[in-house]
Amino acid sequence: MDGLVPHQSPAPDRAASGDQPRWESAPTPTPDRWEDVQEHQQQLRHGVERERGCEGDDGLCDRLAVVGETQCAEHLGWPLCPGHDGSSCARRTRDGGQCATCQGQEHYARMADALPEPESDNGRCPGYNAPCGRGITIVGLCPRCRIASQHDRDRIEKEWREAAAAAVAAAEAEEAAQGVPVPF
Incomplete structure (x- = not known):
């Protein structure tokens, strides 16, 4: 009892108790019956077929x-x-x-319209929402126009997130009112 952890009892002597090791007493595993497999497949098919066809x-x-x-x-x-x-x-x-797809396409169209025009050929800032003409210190736009474009981009993305959150909340409220179960 020297190597035992406190409150640990010594292992039982299997030979004295007559117990066989677990692997010797367990039955050999057998595959499922064909009828059980077919029933399981039928249940899976019925789960998929829960979606109703139009009447x-x-x-x-x-x-x-x-x-x-x-x-x-x-x-x-x-x-x-x-x-x-x-x-x-x-x-x-x-x-x-x-629909959700058209809302996304409209969002990206607005974003494309709000993004700055490409850099001018003469090394001057083309401006953001108005001609600028300042020297370009950052690729594409002057610092002033770059900040203005980033503010507009952030505003448009915030509006989009708010609209998407409102649409989700409205759909959830409508589903709750109709008693539609939540899928998860």
């Missing part, structure tokens, strides 16, 4: 139904997204507003 056109519509509805967006009469450049895209939205 429009007497059930012949090949689209999925909107979550919480029995029909697809077209059969529910939702308007097309107006698009980011005035031409409608193929997606439908509940409120007739822009």
Whole structure:
């Protein structure tokens, strides 16, 4: 008992107790029965098939139904997204507003419009939102125009984050009002 940690008891003598080692007494593992495998696969398929098909056109519509509805967006009469450049895209939205893809494209179009023009050929600052003409000390713009462009970029990105957060909050509130379960 010299090498024992306090409160540790000596190991039991297996030979004296008649116990066999665990690996000798365990049964040989066997694969699952074919019926069990088929049942498991069927359950997985049913889990995937929880998404309902549209019941429009007497059930012949090949689209999925909107979550919480029995029909697809077209059969529910939702308007097309107006698009980011005035031409409608193929997606439908509940409120007739822009879809997420068009909102992103519009954001990037605004960012491209707000970014400074490329450096002029004469080594002078082309300016930001107005002609400048100062000497370029930083590649592309003078320090004054560079700071102005960064402030505008930060403002536009902040507006985008706020709009995205408001859209998520509105969608969550709508789902909560409809009783749609949260996926996770």
